[in-house]
Amino acid sequence: MSAEDTLVRPAPRGKDAAQAMPGGRAAYLVGALCMVIIAIMIAPLLVSVAASFKTTAEAAAIPPTWFPHVLSLDSYERLWSYQDGLPTYLFNSAGTAVLTILICLGLTIPAGYALARFPIPGKELLFVFLLLALIIPYQALLTPLFFMFAELRLTNTLAGLAIIHTAIQIPFSIYIMRNSFEAVPRELEEAAVIDGCSSWQVLLRIYLPAIRPAIVTVALFAFITSWNEFLAALVIMNKGSIFTLPLVLAAARQETSIGGTDWGMLQSGITIAIIPCVLFYVLLQKYYVSGFLSGAVK
Amino acid sequence: MRFKAYLRAMALGVATSAVMTLTVPAFADDLIMWERSGGNAGMVDRLIEMWNEKNPDRRIQLTYIPHAEMVAKLAQAIASGDVPDLMGLDLIYGPQFEAAGQLVDITDYFKDDPTLKTASPGHMMVATYDDRLYGVPLYADVSALFYNKDLFEKAGLDPDKPPTSLAEVRAYADKITALGGDVKGYFLPGSCAGCNIFTVGPLMWASGATIEPNADGEPLVGDGVKQVLQWARDMIKAGNVHDDARAENGETFHLRFGSGKVGMMGTGNFNITLARDQNPDMNFGIALLPGVEPGSAASFIGGDLVTIPKGSKRVDDAVDFMKFLLSDEVQVEGYAKLLNLTTRSDMTDNQYFEAEPLVQDVAKALSVGRTPYTLTFFEQINSPQGPWLQMLQRAYYTDDDLDEIIAGAQDQMKAIAAQE
Numbered sequence: 001m002s003a004e005d006t007l008v009r010p011a012p013r014g015k016d017a018a019q020a021m022p023g024g025r026a027a028y029l030v031g032a033l034c035m036v037i038i039a040i041m042i043a044p045l046l047v048s049v050a051a052s053f054k055t056t057a058e059a060a061a062i063p064p065t066w067f068p069h070v071l072s073l074d075s076y077e078r079l080w081s082y083q084d085g086l087p088t089y090l091f092n093s094a095g096t097a098v099l100t101i102l103i104c105l106g107l108t109i110p111a112g113y114a115l116a117r118f119p120i121p122g123k124e125l126l127f128v129f130l131l132l133a134l135i136i137p138y139q140a141l142l143t144p145l146f147f148m149f150a151e152l153r154l155t156n157t158l159a160g161l162a163i164i165h166t167a168i169q170i171p172f173s174i175y176i177m178r179n180s181f182e183a184v185p186r187e188l189e190e191a192a193v194i195d196g197c198s199s200w201q202v203l204l205r206i207y208l209p210a211i212r213p214a215i216v217t218v219a220l221f222a223f224i225t226s227w228n229e230f231l232a233a234l235v236i237m238n239k240g241s242i243f244t245l246p247l248v249l250a251a252a253r254q255e256t257s258i259g260g261t262d263w264g265m266l267q268s269g270i271t272i273a274i275i276p277c278v279l280f281y282v283l284l285q286k287y288y289v290s291g292f293l294s295g296a297v298k
Numbered sequence: 299m300r301f302k303a304y305l306r307a308m309a310l311g312v313a314t315s316a317v318m319t320l321t322v323p324a325f326a327d328d329l330i331m332w333e334r335s336g337g338n339a340g341m342v343d344r345l346i347e348m349w350n351e352k353n354p355d356r357r358i359q360l361t362y363i364p365h366a367e368m369v370a371k372l373a374q375a376i377a378s379g380d381v382p383d384l385m386g387l388d389l390i391y392g393p394q395f396e397a398a399g400q401l402v403d404i405t406d407y408f409k410d411d412p413t414l415k416t417a418s419p420g421h422m423m424v425a426t427y428d429d430r431l432y433g434v435p436l437y438a439d440v441s442a443l444f445y446n447k448d449l450f451e452k453a454g455l456d457p458d459k460p461p462t463s464l465a466e467v468r469a470y471a472d473k474i475t476a477l478g479g480d481v482k483g484y485f486l487p488g489s490c491a492g493c494n495i496f497t498v499g500p501l502m503w504a505s506g507a508t509i510e511p512n513a514d515g516e517p518l519v520g521d522g523v524k525q526v527l528q529w530a531r532d533m534i535k536a537g538n539v540h541d542d543a544r545a546e547n548g549e550t551f552h553l554r555f556g557s558g559k560v561g562m563m564g565t566g567n568f569n570i571t572l573a574r575d576q577n578p579d580m581n582f583g584i585a586l587l588p589g590v591e592p593g594s595a596a597s598f599i600g601g602d603l604v605t606i607p608k609g610s611k612r613v614d615d616a617v618d619f620m621k622f623l624l625s626d627e628v629q630v631e632g633y634a635k636l637l638n639l640t641t642r643s644d645m646t647d648n649q650y651f652e653a654e655p656l657v658q659d660v661a662k663a664l665s666v667g668r669t670p671y672t673l674t675f676f677e678q679i680n681s682p683q684g685p686w687l688q689m690l691q692r693a694y695y696t697d698d699d700l701d702e703i704i705a706g707a708q709d710q711m712k713a714i715a716a717q718e
Contacts, residue, residue, distance in 0.1 A: 057576050060553050083362065143374075150378040234371070238380060239330065240361035250364040254336030260552040 045274070052076070052268035059264030075264030079272070082252045082265075084241050086272070092158060093227055093245040094276070099162035100226040101219045104169050108218060112177025112211075113203055117189065127178065133171040138164070142235050155236045161244070164236065165226040173218040180214035181207060216287035223280055227273070245273050329358045329612050329619070332372070333386035333436075336365040337602050338568065341437050341638050342386060348632055349622055356615050358384065369394075372607060376400050381609040384616045386436045389424050389603045390675045396427035397673055402606040405431045407617045413624035416644040420599030420669035433603035434620045435641035437633070440663040441496045441598045443467075443588070444555050444569060445562040447581040449474050449481060453561070460562075460585035463592040464501065464529050467562060471538040474561030480540075484533055485554050485563035488544035488694060491687035493551045495670070495679050496598045497564025497587065498690065501526045503596035503668060504589025509686075510670040510678060510711075517678070517711040518689075524700050525590050527693040534694050544695065547682070556580070566600070567639055567660040584659040586666060597663035639664065677714045685710035 047066075051059055055072040058065055080086045114120060115127050145164060146155065154160030184207060192202050208215075230246040237243055243251075253266040333342050339362065350357045361382075363371050369391065375381045387395065395401050408414055408431060414422070421435035447457035453473040461467040471483025487493040499509055505522025512519055533539060540559070555563050556576030564587050573582065586595035604623065606616045622628055629645040637657050640646055643664060651657050672678060679686040689707035692698050 060550070060576065061557075083360075146374065147378060150380055155378075155380060234364065234367055235374065238332075238361070238375065238382070239359065241359070243361075247364070250367075251335035251362040254365055260336075261549050 048267050049271050051263060052271045054264055056262075056264050059267065060262075075262075075268035076272075078262070078265050079252065079268050082248065084243075086248075088241060089243055089245050089248045090272075092242060096158045096162045096165065096233075096244060097223050097226040099159060100165040100169065101222045103162060103166040104173055104218060104222045105215060107166070108170065108173040108177045109203075109208075109211075109215070111174050112181045112214075113207060115174070115178045116181030127174075130174050131171050133167075138168050139231060142232060145232075146235050149236055156238050156242055158242070160236055161233055162226065164232045165222070165229055168229070168232075169218075169222045169225050172221065176214050176217055177211070180211040184210045213287045216284045220280060220284055224277055227277060245269070249273070327356055329356060329384060329615055330382040331358050331360050331384035331386065331604075332363050332368075332382045333360060334365045334368045334388060334602070335362040337386065337388070338437050338439070338638065341633070341636055342602075344636055345436075345623060345628065345632050348628060349619055352622075356612075358619065372400070376607060376609060379609055381607040383606065383610040383612040384604055384619060385607050386602045386604050387433070389421055389435075389599075389601055389669060390680070392424035392433060392603050392605070393427060393671060393673050394675070395605070396425075396430075396432045400608050401432040402608055402610060402613055402616075403430045403432060404434075404606065404613075404617060404620070405429075408434075408621075411621065411624075413621070413642060416642040417624060418599060418601075418641050418643070418664060420667055421601065421603060421641065423671055424669055425603050425605075433605035434624060436602040436604040436623065438599060438601040438639045438641055438664070439566045439568060440600070440639065440660060440667050441500055441564055441566050441587060442660050442663045443562060443585045444565050444573070445583050445585065446555075446558065446560065447583050448558070449477065449561045453477055457581070457583065460583060461588060462585075463588050463594070464505070464526070464590050466592070467588065468529065468533060468536075468538075471533060471561060472536060475536070475538045479559075481559050481561065482540050483538040483561040485560045486530055486534065486539050486543055486694065487546040487548070487551050488691065489682070489687070490546055490548035490551055491680050491682055491684060493546070493548055494690055495686065496566060496600060498526065498530065499670075500564070500587040500596040500598050501529075501589060504587060504594040504666075505591070506589065506594075510672040510675070511715050515712065515715060516708070517715070518704055518708050522589065523704055527690075527700050527703070530690075531693050531700075555582075567657070567663075570656050570660065571637065582656075584656050586663055595663075595666045597667035599664065599667035599669045672715070674714050674717075678711050685714070 050067055051064075052075050053071050053073070054065070054068040054075070055070055056074050056078075058069060058072075059075065111130075115123055120126065149155045149160050149164075152160075154163065188206050188210070189202055192206050197205065228246060229244075230250065233244045233247050234250075237247065249266060249269040252269065253261050253263075331346070333339075342360065346358050346360045365388075368387070372381075372385065372395070414431075414434070418435045418438050421433075421438065422431075425431055425433040425435075443460060445460050450457040450470075453470075453476070455470055455473060461470050467484065474481060474483040486498065495509070502509060502520075502522045505520070505525055507518070507520030507522030507526070509518060509523075511517045543554075546554075552565070552569060552572055553576065554560050555565055555569055556573035558577050558580050570584075573580065587597060588595055604620060606613055610616060623632075624642060626645065629640045629642055630648045630650070633640045634645070634648045634650040634657075637650065637654055639657070639661055640648075646658070646661050651661065670679065676684075678684055681687070685707040688710075689703055692703045693700060
């Protein structure tokens with residue numbers, strides 16, 4: 001899911017609407033174009049989901065079939081009972097993602113507040129410095145991180161993985177947070193201070209409700225990053241019982257020593273992996289859109 | 299120290315309770331074993347299960363590591379000291395790890411062990427470096443010629459007389475392809491280096507050639523190389539191979555024979571159960587991969603070694619597991635019962651193999667099998683960009699002069715060996 005999907009212009013109303021629909025020919029054309037684009041975007045997902053319900057033999061058939069001839073849960077059963085069992089891996093993935101969200105919010109809300117509202121010397125420089133992490137690929141940092149984590153005994157723990165995922169996500173989150181804090185009218189804060197609020201109370205009572213969209217946006221991105229992340233998980237996890245879903249999908253799909261993929265199992269894994277992302281997105285979409293706009297327009 | 303203390307305090311401060319609840323500690327007495335994914339998982343799972351039933355006080359926790367990441371992952375584990383106690387490893391990479399000093403020398407533990415005398419020679423060769431032993435067979439994969447008896451009958455061939463020379467393979471393939479429909483006589487994977495060393499390499503060995511650099515450092519020695527390349531080029535030109543085989547990169551190689559549309563093909567023992575699952579009604583047989591001379595045969599012995607990475611704190615227990623794998627009981631009730639090859643050649647007479655003639659047929663390949671011994675197997679042979687696959691692709695799909703193609707591959711392989 002990308003940001004583009006959500007940047008749909010609100011439907012024009014009243015006078016504007018009348019002007020925007022002369023004859024409607026152009027509108028139909030745009031509509032048709034949108035349908036085509038949606039179809040192209042959604043086709044791989046549908047093929048993937050359809051393949052996950054094929055029998056083992058049909059999923060591997062050459063040439064492939066478009067739709068399952070018989071609905072079968074074979075692939076799901078195999079994945080369900082792979083090694084430590086799918087529930088374990090789902091728990092690991094979800095646990096890491098939730099921790100990532102919590103740590104990420106715990107760090108970036110105060111940081112955004114401070115960078116937007118407190119007279120810190122050189123804060124623009126500090127802000128740019130924090131954003132610099134965006135241009136360093138985290139893959140380049142994994143080796144030193146791994147050795148540090150090994151010493152801190154954070155390898156093989158979900159918390160350790162969540163810390164890495166947070167680090168990946170922090171620059172973007174700080175950017176969103178700071179802009180959201182700045183978009184809140186200063187008068188609200190001043191009014192609260194006059195009424196006797198401390199900085200903490202201003203944060204909790206005034207800002208947190210006002211930046212809810214930004215919180216949702218940060219949580220959403222943190223979730224998706226953590227849920228999908230493969231490389232860091234591969235590097236710091238050494239035991240099957242602590243693997244996350246992407247690792248299991250990589251390991252479980254291979255069939256023979258010269259290659260070969262268990263397509264049915266892979267597709268069922270992909271389908272299961274997509275569900276939380278879609279749910280999370282659909283449920284929070286309303287907040288997410290306004291969060292995106294509040295970050296963009298000051 | 300202060301920096302570290304600060305880091306630790308910060309990390310703990312952020313996630314104290316989470317660490318407590320979300321870490322899943324292994325029981326202190328468990329051994330940790332890694333095995334590459336994509337190996338024979340069903341077999342390995344069963345072996346571990348058998349061990350764990352007998353050794354409840356020192357169970358093995360098995361983790362599959364994505365195949366492509368295994369080498370890097372192990373190097374990283376050794377560097378950090380957080381190593382597994384046992385490691386299953388594609389046997390072909392054995393020499394590389396042994397030469398790098400990353401495995402525990404187990405020679406003395408096996409000094410008087412009689413079971414090693416009959417252990418798979420290909421495995422033992424790559425498990426040995428400078429006369430020291432570093433591993434034992436975990437399981438064996440051998441290549442052989444699978445042929446579809448139903449198609450043989452349709453084409454008027456005797457289903458009990460598989461081909462014994464390349465010329466016969468060609469003649470039979472022509473007849474099967476002539477059946478028409480989507481049926482073709484043979485299969486040659488066009489974009490899979492590993493599949494080719496597994497199934498085309500033995501054709502060259504059986505024709506008297508060698509592939510990886512020999513003792514004098516010369517790769518691709520013997521007329522057999524050119525003869526097999528010519529044979530393969532002719533097979534493809536004659537239309538005996540499906541067109542989409544050119545794009546076969548290994549992803550669907552194991553499904554080709556079971557599709558029932560291929561008359562004969564080189565593949566491995568793992569394909570017996572796969573083909574049965576895929577196409578239960580298909581009747582098929584297994585013969586040895588032949589060479590130019592009638593009656594000549596060879597096979598690639600692949601599979602996995604089990605080794606002990608340097609830094610393991612449970613070497614004695616790990617060695618016990620190795621001995622357990624080689625014991626008579628596990629050979630029969632573990633390997634043979636699951637219709638896998640026994641890793642000892644003196645254990646093939648057992649009730650399970652007697653009931654399954656196909657396994658007996660494929661087991662014959664062990665006696666003519668070999669395993670390439672090189673420290674740069676990946677770069678020379680297995681790499682999708684390596685000289686081995688390039689040579690084959692030029693031979694299969696171009697009209698370039700074969701001598702020139704082979705000379706080019708020889709140069710590249712020597713250059714790679716020289717970098718070592």
